[in-house]
Amino acid sequence: MEECITKLKAWKANMEEKSVRVNMKKTKILVSGLGLDQLQDSDSKLVSPRCRGEARPIDGRPETQLEVDGTLLDVEASLCYLGDIMCAGGGCERAITVRCCAAWGKFRRLIPILTNRLLSPNIRGKMFTACVRSTTLHGSETWAPNTSDLQRPR
Structure with missing residues (x-):
């Protein structure tokens, strides 16, 4: 100290x-x-x-x-x-948990768009990648997860 x-x-x-x-x-x-x-x-x-x-x-x-x-x-x-x-x-357990929660929140808000059959699957995939996947992976290059972090269900 x-x-x-x-x-x-x-x-x-x-x-x-x-x-x-x-x-x-x-x-x-x-x-x-x-x-x-x-x-x-x-x-x-x-x-x-x-x-x-x-x-x-x-x-x-x-x-x-x-x-x-x-x-x-x-x-x-x-x-x-x-x-x-x-x-x-x-460790990075809390960082991973916070990122996954944020990504689930984005996913829930985008469900009307992601399930809209009037939009092509390509557009919906791009929307998922731009909003949900990018939220999940933000800052992940600084994480150093161990095997228990990778195997733990969210």
Whole structure:
């Protein structure tokens, strides 16, 4: 954490050196690493390892707030940056989930067009590719999915 605070202070000094004001009250921090993600609650009817006391804590972050120059900064569990979700636990599971949900939303809005028999299949295919597929794949070049991410149903 000391290294993080040092880098944050250096970043702030460099920004202010370039005449860019930094509002530390709005600044958020994402500390990432293996096992630091905040687990989502699952179905309460199931008896999970967490209920039996056999799993790691729900929130793996070492701290939820960090003090830098007298200002308390929130340490976030996940962060949305340029439409992509980054998580404290690393990985791309949340980013993939958000992209798939967005693509399903686009698909549902386009159902009247995609099922319209008056339009040629070629036009409907181009519409699907332009709107739905592009939404799904946006930012995917930065993902590093593992086998469980690829095999998990959405």
